[in-house]
Amino acid sequence: MGKVLEKKGEFELAIRSLQRAASMDPNNPTTHHLLGQAYRDMGRKEEAERELQLAEQLQSRGNN
Numbered sequence: 394m395g396k397v398l399e400k401k402g403e404f405e406l407a408i409r410s411l412q413r414a415a416s417m418d419p420n421n422p423t424t425h426h427l428l429g430q431a432y433r434d435m436g437r438k439e440e441a442e443r444e445l446q447l448a449e450q451l452q453s454r455g456n457n
Contacts (some may be wrong), residue, residue, distance in 0.1 A: 396437065404434055404435045405435075406429050407427075407431045408428065408431050408432065408435070411424055411427055411428040411431060415428060420451055421447040421451070422447075422451035422452040423437075423448070425444045425445070425447045425448035425451065426444070426445060426448035428444045429441045429442070429443075429445035429447075429448060430445075430455030432444060433445075449455070
């Protein structure tokens with residue numbers, strides 16, 4: 394859902410949806426990557442960097 398909203402330009406809704414998904418499955422790198430992209434698209438650089446780094450760490454640990 395968050396990915397669809399982000400592609401439609403509904404960044405605030407995408408962020409809320411992705412935050413919910415991340416809270417339910419905090420070890421999912423894809424969710425954190427999408428959340429980072431949505432933050433980046435909104436100009437929220439620090440939050441974007443945090444989520445993208447977390448996604449990379451989770452991916453390197455083999456969480457998918």
